[in-house]
Amino acid sequence: MPALLLLLPALAACSTGPSLENRGQVTAPPGDSRHLTIGSAGFTESDLLAQMYALLLNQAGYRTTLLTVANRELYEPALESGQIDVVPEYAATFADWLNAKTHGTDAPPAGSPDLGATMRALRGLAAQRGLTVLDPGRAVDQNAFAVSRSYARQHRLKTLGDLGASGLKVRLAAGDECVRRPYCAPGLRKTYGIDVTGVDPKGVGTTQAKQAVRSGRDQMVLTTTTDATLDAFGLVLLADDRHLQNADYIVPVVNRARAGGSGVTKVLGRLNDVLTTADLAALNQRVDSWRRLPSDVARTYLKDKGLLK
DSSP states (O other): OHHHHHHHHHHHTTTTOSOGGGGGGGGSOOOOOSEEEEEEOSSHHHHHHHHHHHHHHHHTTOEEEEEEOOOHHHHHHHHHHTSSOEEEEEHHHHHHHHHHHHHOTTSOOSOOSOHHHHHHHHHHHHHTTTEEEOOOOSOBOOEEEEEEHHHHHHHTOSBHHHHHHHTOEEEEEEOGGGGTOTTSHHHHHHHHOOEEEEEEESOSSOHHHHHHHHHTSSSEEEEETTOSOTGGGTEEEEBOTTOOSOOOBEEEEEEHHHHOSHHHHHHHHHHHTTOOHHHHHHHHHHHHTTOOOHHHHHHHHHHHTTSOO
């Protein structure tokens, strides 16, 4: 903890990326520093991913330090400057964030439901800032919509397309921004023809929102694909069969000059080959519901998958 407190003022001071005297690092050859700082954004899933990155890199001979910086406005510039070397990110979300930082908040979105297009945009934006985006894995954490299991059974619903075709009126438990966000109520109406009659502003995937759907007050809740608590509330996800949501696949992002070489890429690529969305949801559950430590959960998973000795 003291190291974190000492570093935070330095992170705050580098909010605009590499300074002019360090701008040459943007085009520096890929580096392979043997002592790497792994960043976490401070929520369960990010902590788990950071722990897995660190364990795999340690096994490969790297020395790692874990650092939690919950604010992207702080950890992304620290990634550019080399104070953080590796961080788990989400492809479409990070592409949009870098795009807004580079071109302004009114710029057209860089992320999309198309993973290939999203990765091309993200890598182009990241390269300008001395960052390298490694390949996405199989795991994706994107917005998702859930209904009660009994509601799905009663109306024979498996997908959002099924819900649109049913003509059912739907009150949606979500954040208040859902009223205007294209991936939320407007998108459900336009892409799926779902009759969203209103938004109950209880937050994204909160306990209150899920309870509202379980009780029948609302018919659907906005959550994420790696939500580990749905079963406990008797909820099931409806598949996004027309791809309304952006391609928020998990991608490691590294400082090119310090960790952009083949060593880190090869080590973290091993996790990409096995980690699925369902795996990540189960790991989140072990931490959030079973109260296990992220480090213990990460270690057990990697050993079970044969990635850690």
